[in-house]
Structure formats: C-alpha cells, structure tokens
Amino acid sequence: xxxxxxxxxxxxxxxxxxxxxxxxxxxxxxxxxxxxxxxxxxxxxxxxxxxxxxxxxxxxxxxxxxxxxxxxxxxxxxxxxxxxxxxxxxxxxxxxxxxxxxxxxxxxxxxxxxxxxxxxxxxxxxxxxxxxxxxxxxxxxxxxxxxxxxxxxxxxxxxxxxxxxxxxxxxxxxxxxxxxxxxxxxxxxxxxxxxxxxxxxxxxxxxxxxxxxxxxxxxxxxxxxxxxxxxxxxxxxxxxxxxxxxxxxxxxxxxxxxxxxxxxxxxxxxxxxxxxxxxxxxxxxxxxxxxxxxxxxxxxxxxxxxxxxxxxxxxxxxxxxxxxxxxxxxxxxxxxxxxxxxxxxxxxxxxxxxxxxxxxxxxxxxxxxxxxxxxxxxxxxxxxxxxxxxxxxxxxxxxxxxxxxxxxxxxxxxxxxxxxxxxxxxxxxxxxxxxxxxxxxxxxxxxxxxxxxxxxxxxxxxxxxxxxxxx
Ligand code: URP
Ligand code: ZN
Ligand code: ZN
Numbered sequence: 001x002x003x004x005x006x007x008x009x010x011x012x013x014x015x016x017x018x019x020x021x022x023x024x025x026x027x028x029x030x031x032x033x034x035x036x037x038x039x040x041x042x043x044x045x046x047x048x049x050x051x052x053x054x055x056x057x058x059x060x061x062x063x064x065x066x067x068x069x070x071x072x073x074x075x076x077x078x079x080x081x082x083x084x085x086x087x088x089x090x091x092x093x094x095x096x097x098x099x100x101x102x103x104x105x106x107x108x109x110x111x112x113x114x115x116x117x118x119x120x121x122x123x124x125x126x127x128x129x130x131x132x133x134x135x136x137x138x139x140x141x142x143x144x145x146x147x148x149x150x151x152x153x154x155x156x157x158x159x160x161x162x163x164x165x166x167x168x169x170x171x172x173x174x175x176x177x178x179x180x181x182x183x184x185x186x187x188x189x190x191x192x193x194x195x196x197x198x199x200x201x202x203x204x205x206x207x208x209x210x211x212x213x214x215x216x217x218x219x220x221x222x223x224x225x226x227x228x229x230x231x232x233x234x235x236x237x238x239x240x241x242x243x244x245x246x247x248x249x250x251x252x253x254x255x256x257x258x259x260x261x262x263x264x265x266x267x268x269x270x271x272x273x274x275x276x277x278x279x280x281x282x283x284x285x286x287x288x289x290x291x292x293x294x295x296x297x298x299x300x301x302x303x304x305x306x307x308x309x310x311x312x313x314x315x316x317x318x319x320x321x322x323x324x325x326x327x328x329x330x331x332x333x334x335x336x337x338x339x340x341x342x343x344x345x346x347x348x349x350x351x352x353x354x355x356x357x358x359x360x361x362x363x364x365x366x367x368x369x370x371x372x373x374x375x376x377x378x379x380x381x382x383x384x385x386x387x388x389x390x391x392x393x394x395x396x397x398x399x400x401x402x403x404x405x406x407x408x409x410x411x412x413x414x415x416x417x418x419x420x421x422x423x424x425x426x427x428x429x430x431x432x433x434x435x436x437x438x439x440x441x442x443x444x445x446x447x448x449x450x451x452x453x454x455x456x457x458x459x460x461x462x463x464x465x466x467x468x469x470x471x
Contacts (some may be wrong), residue, residue: 008045053087053392058313066336116450135459145454177457218244
C-alpha cells in the first residue's frame with residue numbers, strides 16, 4: 001500500500017514547509033517537493049496541516065478503578081483517539097496486589113486482543129513489591145519494551161505505595177534504563193482530610209478538591225523529585241495541575257536534574273468552580289488532581305511554553321455520569337476519579353493554544369507528539385515526520401469548525417468535559433502506519449490492526465527500520 005500526501009503544510013516540532021510525503025507500506029519513504037509518483041491513494045492536502053500522529057502518554061482504558069471499570073475499552077478508546085488524531089498511546093497496566101508484573105502485562109495485552117486500532121505501549125503501575133512483583137522482575141521489564149513505571153503517592157488503601165517502594169523502584173529504574181512516573185499527591189494527608197470532611201457531613205463533589213489542596217500536590221512533587229535525584233533515576237511527574245507542583249519541577253530543571261512533567265488538557269480549561277455545579281453535575285469533573293482555582297491555568301500555559309512542562313496528555317479515564325459517577329452521589333470519596341478526553345486534545349490545544357497565540361504550531365506538535373515519543377522511547381520511529389519513521393500522519397483542516405459534544409464524540413462516556421466548546425481546526429484524515437484509520441466521519445481501519453510497540457530504554461532511540469526500497 002502506498003500513499004502520496006500532496007501539497008500540505010508539513011509541521012513537525014522543528015519544521016514548517018509545504019511539501020509532499022510518500023508512504024510505502026508502513027513508513028515514510030520520501031519527503032520532497034512536487035513528487036511525481038504513482039500511489040495506491042493520493043491525498044490532496046492543499047491548505048491543510050500535515051502533522052505527526054499524536055501520542056497520548058497517559059490513558060486508562062478498560063481499567064478497574066473506584067469500584068467500577070472505566071467505560072472505554074480498547075476499541076472505543078482507540079476509536080475516540082483516532083478521530084482526535086492520536087495514533088499511539090501508552091496505557092497504564094495496573095499490577096493487581098499479589099500479581100507479578102508479567103501476569104499484569106498479560107492481562108492488559110489480552111484486553112487489547114482483536115480490539116486495537118492505534119498502536120499501544122504500556123507503563124507498569126507498581127502497587128506491590130512484597131507479595132507480587134519483585135525488584136528483579138521489575139528490572140527485566142525494559143527487556144520486554146516496557147520502559148516506564150508509575151507509582152501512586154495517593155489513593156490510600158488502593159493504589160498508593162509507601163516511600164520505600166517508591167525509592168526502591170527508582171533505584172531499579174536508575175540501573176535498568178526505565179523512566180519513573182509519579183502521581184504526586186500526599187495520600188496520607190488527603191486521607192485524613194477526606195475522613196474529617198465526611199465526618200462533618202460534607203459529601204458533595206466540591207469536597208473532592210477541598211480535601212486535596214494544591215500543597216499536597218506540591219509536597220509530593222518535591223518529595224518525588226528529591227528521592228529520584230538521590231536514586232539517580234529520571235522522573236516524569238504526571239498530570240501536574242497547579243503552581244505548587246510546577247515550581248519544584250522548574251527548580252529541578254533549572255538545576256539540570258533529570259525531571260520532566262506533563263499536564264493534561266482539562267487543567268487549562270476546567271477550574272474548581274465546575275465542581276460546584278448543582279444537581280451532582282460537579283461529579284463530571286471529579287478527577288485527580290482536582291480542577292484548581294482558575295489562576296493556575298495561566299501558570300500551566302507559561303510552563304508548557306517554557307518547557308518546565310514538556311508534554312500534554314489526556315489522562316483519559318472515562319466513566320458515565322448517569323451510572324458510574326452516581327456511585328458517589330452521597331459521598332464524594334466514592335465518585336470514581338477520572339474524566340474523558342482522549343478525542344479532543346489536539347482540537348483544544350490547537351484552538352486555545354495555537355489560534356489564541358499561547359504557543360506555536362511547532363510547540364503544539366512537540367507537546368502532543370515529539371516529546372512524548374522522546375521521553376517514552378518511541379522516537380524517531382514515532383513523533384515526527386521523517387524518512388524511515390512510521391507513517392502516523394494527521395491531515396488537519398485548520399478551518400473546519402466543530403462543536404465538541406458527547407452527542408458526537410466516540411467515547412462511550414455520556415458527557416464531554418468540553419461540552420459546547422467551539423473550535424476551528426480538526427483532523428480530517430488520520431493514517432496509522434500508512435493505513436487510513438479515519439477519513440472524515442468514517443472509521444476505516446479494522447479493530448485488531450493496532451499493534452503493541454516495544455519502547456526503547458530511557459534516553460535510547462528506537463531505531464526506525466530502514467526505509468523500504470522503491471522499485
Ligand atoms: O482521576 C484520575 N486521574 N484518574 C485516573 C487515575 C490517575 O490518577 O491517573
Ligand atoms: Zn494519577
Ligand atoms: Zn491517570
């Protein structure tokens with residue numbers, strides 16, 4: 001299968017030019033001007049942006065959590081991602097307590113069997129180093145292409161680990177070439193605040209935020225940074241939501257420490273007041289860390305501009321409002337934590353980041369594709385448009401007007417965090433490894449066509465295969 005993409009504005013993290021891209025089989029084999037080549041499919045991209053497929057480094061599909069299971073499985077999550085221009089994601093395998101990492105990985109791979117549309121990598125969420133996985137097994141995960149681990153410093157009694165587990169995992173990562181990821185909140189302090197609030201009869205959704213103040217995120221972020229530095233491990237702080245967490249990351253990066261951070265689309269747009277919506281509507285915005293006071297949004301924009309934060313993910317962890325969020329109607333601590341978002345990241349960041357002048361197009365590509373690829377061992381096979389790279393390509397119409405809504409999104413969630421928001425600019429055609437995934441309103445590829453991607457160790461490049469020889 002060959003595809004010729006003609007006359008589009010090719011935008012990578014570094015480049016911006018009008019050109020043609022030729023795809024053979026799964027990879028880009030030629031980039032040039034006015035290429036005159038026969039192809040099975042020719043796409044006229046005049047007036048369109050040609051972007052690398054976006055990579056979402058933080059998602060939760062088909063994940064048991066909060067007394068239920070996230071509503072998007074691999075197929076619905078991937079469909080939603082594909083329509084949003086995301087061609088690869090890295091999902092969290094959650095190690096069930098008592099299970100080995102190998103068992104957990106197998107369970108997650110089974111969830112994807114016959115359902116994958118986009119390519120998938122896995123992070124390992126470590127919950128237990130005593131009865132389940134061992135340090136030796138952890139050290140072997142990079143050999144299987146699983147080159148990042150996440151540790152939860154919150155969710156006491158569920159996923160939270162103690163500092164000993166965190167630190168030992170960091171030591172293993174330092175030696176085995178893995179990247180440590182942390183969910184940074186002080187779970188012990190939050191647990192005390194949650195119990196106190198409930199004892200006082202404070203049960204509404206807004207107490208989700210009021211019992212997880214920004215300082216608990218700032219404290220844990222700084223603790224993780226200091227411990228990673230002692231262990232000599234690289235660290236990636238997930239879903240940074242507030243100034244209190246941005247500041248220690250900025251300090252560490254300024255000092256040249258190997259610390260990176262991401263934020264997620266929703267933290268730029270949803271603030272604390274959304275949790276105060278009446279009639280339990282606030283439950284739609286119960287995710288963790290919680291929506292913060294609005295002034296944090298400009299802090300986050302500044303941080304992604306200055307590379308204090310290096311990636312924007314979605315933390316897609318979708319539940320239905322009607323049924324699943326209702327588990328916590330009388331107790332905010334029982335509302336499953338998480339929200340949908342895998343589909344709208346590119347549209348939202350293009351509209352409010354690029355169109356409104358907060359970041360450049362190149363920086364948008366860097367935050368949504370290139371940096372996730374570099375940090376998570378996928379570059380240069382993915383995350384850019386280069387000869388030899390996977391032909392993961394988004395033909396993006398910068399003038400297409402779309403109103404975001406649960407009525408039209410492809411997630412199974414019955415609400416959209418950005419309901420009614422109007423954007424100008426949306427993916428039109430999405431290719432994954434040269435195959436058309438989405439064209440207009442149609443899902444073209446078949447479930448089962450997405451593949452597991454083995455990721456390179458932290459700091460190593462994943463070599464693209466040699467470009468296919470042309471006849
Ligand atoms: O609320 C969230 N973020 N749910 C997903 C789990 C996590 O903490 O990433
Ligand atoms: Zn988290
Ligand atoms: Zn998450």
